[in-house]
Every structure is written in C-alpha cells, then in structure tokens.
Amino acid sequence: MGYYSNFTFNAENAVVEVSKVKELEEFFADPENHEDISGFLNVSIGIDNDDAEFSKLDDIVVEDAYAKFYDDRLFANKLSTVLVDGFVELHFVGEDGVAWGYLVTPNKVRDMITQWVVLDDDQSESEYIC
Numbered sequence: 001m002g003y004y005s006n007f008t009f010n011a012e013n014a015v016v017e018v019s020k021v022k023e024l025e026e027f028f029a030d031p032e033n034h035e036d037i038s039g040f041l042n043v044s045i046g047i048d049n050d051d052a053e054f055s056k057l058d059d060i061v062v063e064d065a066y067a068k069f070y071d072d073r074l075f076a077n078k079l080s081t082v083l084v085d086g087f088v089e090l091h092f093v094g095e096d097g098v099a100w101g102y103l104v105t106p107n108k109v110r111d112m113i114t115q116w117v118v119l120d121d122d123q124s125e126s127e128y129i130c
Helices: 018-029 072-082
Strands: 005-017 044-047 054-061 083-094 099-105 108-113
Touching: 005 018, 005 072, 018 044, 018 054, 018 072, 054 083, 072 083, 072 099, 072 108
Parallel strands: none
Antiparallel strands: 005 054, 005 083, 044 054, 083 099, 099 108
16 A cells, blocks of 8 residues: 555445544544544545435545545444435545555445456457446
C-alpha cells in the first residue's frame, strides 16, 4: 500500500439509515475523534432523501480522491453500521500500484484484493470479466 492512494467506490442498491449518515459525517469531520482520520476527513455521503428514515446512497464525496487514506478500514467499518441493505465496494490504488478494497455490507466488512489470471492462448479476457 502506497503513501498516497486513489479512492473510488461502487454502490449497488445501497440503502442507509439517514440519522446514522449524519453521525458518520460528524465523526469524520473532527480529526480529534480518531488518530487515523485522514483521507475521509470531512467526507460527505450523498443520499436521495434527507427527510426519510432510510435513503439510497448516491455518492461518497471526499475532499481529494488522491490522498492518504490511513482511515480506509475505519471508514469501511463505520459505513457498515450505516448500511441497512445492499453493498458498497471501496477501491484504493496506492502510488506504488498496489490495489485493495473492501466489500461493505450491513454490519460487515470483507477485504478485497486483486488477482492476476493467466489465460490460455485460446481464451478471451471477456470470459473472466464480471
């Protein structure tokens, strides 16, 4: 994992509890809350309905998508407590080219890693793309 890394995400049918979204944003707004808060400092979670109890997660906005994400696992864990349905994939690529991520589901975080696959001469990579 590199010093700096690039952050992207993918959300599939991700539904969040709106009151907990606000708590998550408040937690990451103050670096005094945890020594690792860095790349997700002042993160904003875009939702489609602020007035509902539950809402679809539309966006995860960070100040800079190329930053020091020492708080990657912390953010994944906090996000898992906000999700009530669906999943979010958090993707990171370090300045050294190492890629990793997290599959975030309600109250659970699983590590994701990249994998190299060797194709036979007569195989197409499209057979392996999900």
